[in-house]
Amino acid sequence: MIALILAAGYATRLYPLTKDTPKPLLPVQGSRTILDLLVERLEVLEEITELLIVTNDRFYPAFERWEQSYTGPKQVRILNDGTASPEERLGAIGDINFVLEREQVQDDLLVLAGDNVLGFGLAGYLDYFHRVNTDCILVRTVDDLEELRSIGVAELDNELRVLSLEEKPQHPRSNIGVFALYIYKQSTLPLFERYLAAGGNPDAPSYFPEWLHSRQEMRAYYTEGTIEDVGTPEAYAEMRARLSSNEA
Template identity: 45%
Template sequence: MKCIILAAGYATRLYPLTKNTAKPLLKVAGKTIMNHIMEKVEEVDVIDEIFIVTNDKFYASFQNWANDFQSKKTVHVINDQTTTNDNRLGAIADIQYVLDQAEITDDLMVLAGDNLFEFQLKDFEHFYRKVNADCITTHELDDEAEIKSTGVIEIDGENKVTSFEEKPQNPKSNLAVPPIYIYQEKTIPLIKQYINEGNNPDAPGNFIPWLIQHKSVHAFKFEGMRYDIGTLESYQKVQNLF
C-alpha cells in the first residue's frame, strides 16, 4: 500500500500564520501537524512508501522537513508545480498528479495534511482488509455548524455508504466524513476517469458520491475526536486542547 498526504493548499484563511509556512508544518503541542499524522502512518505496516504532495511555494520547506524526519518508510515530496491559490490543481487532481509521477498501481491510503485525529490508522487498514472494498472514515458530529462544513453520509446496516453530500445545507445524518480514505488498486484508474469526465477536482470528498455510483464503498466508524484545522479559530482551539 502507498500513502498520499495532501499538502498542496495555500491556507489563505490562516494568514498571516501560513503566509510563509505550510499549514501541515504549523506546530501543535510542540510538533508539526505533519509529525502527528506521520506517527500514525508509521504504524501501518503494509504502507511502504509515503508521498507528500505540495506546491512550488512550500516544496523546499517540506524537503527540509522530510530530511529531518526519521521514518521506517520511504518518504517522497512531490512538487505539483503550482505557485498560488489561483492556479492550484485541487486535491483530486493532486492525487492524480502523484499517481502519474510515481506510477502507483497499489492500494492507496489518502490523507489530508491538516486533520488531526485520535483513532489509529492501523485499525482503519484492518477494517479495509475485512470488508475488501474501498473505504472512507466517519464519526458522529452533533455540532450543526460543523456538520454543514464537511462531507456527510448515510450508511446501511453493513456500513456500506448509500449517500454522500459535501457541505450539505440540510444534512441527512450526523455522520461526518474526514478526508481519510483507502482505495483498492483496481479503483486507481477511476480517479482519472472522474477527472476526464469534467468533475470537480478540488475537495477530495467530491470523488466519493461519484465513486458510490460505480462501486461499493464502506465506512469505518471511529471513536474519539477529529480536528480540521481550517481557520485561525480552529487552530487556536486545537492548540488549547492539546
C-alpha cells in the same frame, strides 16, 4: 499500501501564519508539527511501504527541509504539483490524480489530509478495509449542523455500505460525517482520471467518493476518535495550548 498525504493547499484563512509556512508544518505540540503527529500515526502501520507528500511549488522547499530532517522508519518522498498560488491549485482530487499519473501507483492507496490532527490510530481502519475488501471512507457521528454543512455527509445501510454521499450539504440527510481519510483499492485508481475527464469537481476530496459510490460498492468505517482541522488563528492557538499542555 502507499500513504498519500495531501499538503498542496495554501490555507489562506490562517494568514499570516501560513503566508510562508504550510499548514501541516505549523507546530502544535512543542516543536512537533501537525505533519509530525500524522506521520507518527503512519509509522506504526507495517504494511505502509512509502509516504508520498504532495505539495505546491511555494511550499516545496519547506517540505524538503522537513524530509531531510526526518529520521523515522518510512521511506518519504515530497512531490511538487507545480502550482504557485491559490488560483492555480489543482484541488485535492487533482493532486491525487497528479500523483497517480506521475508515480504510476500500483498499490492500494491510503489518502489523508495533511492538516488534520487525529485522536486515534489507523490500524483498525486498515484491518476493516482488508476484511470488507472494498474502497472505504472514514466516518464519525456529528451532531453540529454547521459542521455537517462544512464536510461530506453519508447515508449507510445496515452493513455500512454507502447509499449516498454529499459534500457540504445545506440540508444534511444524516448525522454521519465523512472525513478526509480514504482507502482505495489499486483497481479503483484509474477511475480518478475518468472522473476528472468527465468534468468532475477536482477540489474537495469527498467529491470523488460521492461520484464513485453509485458505480461500485464502498463501505464506511466508524471512528469515535477526534479529527481536528484548525481553520482560524484563534483555533490554532487553542489547539497548540491544549496539546502542549497534554505533553507537559
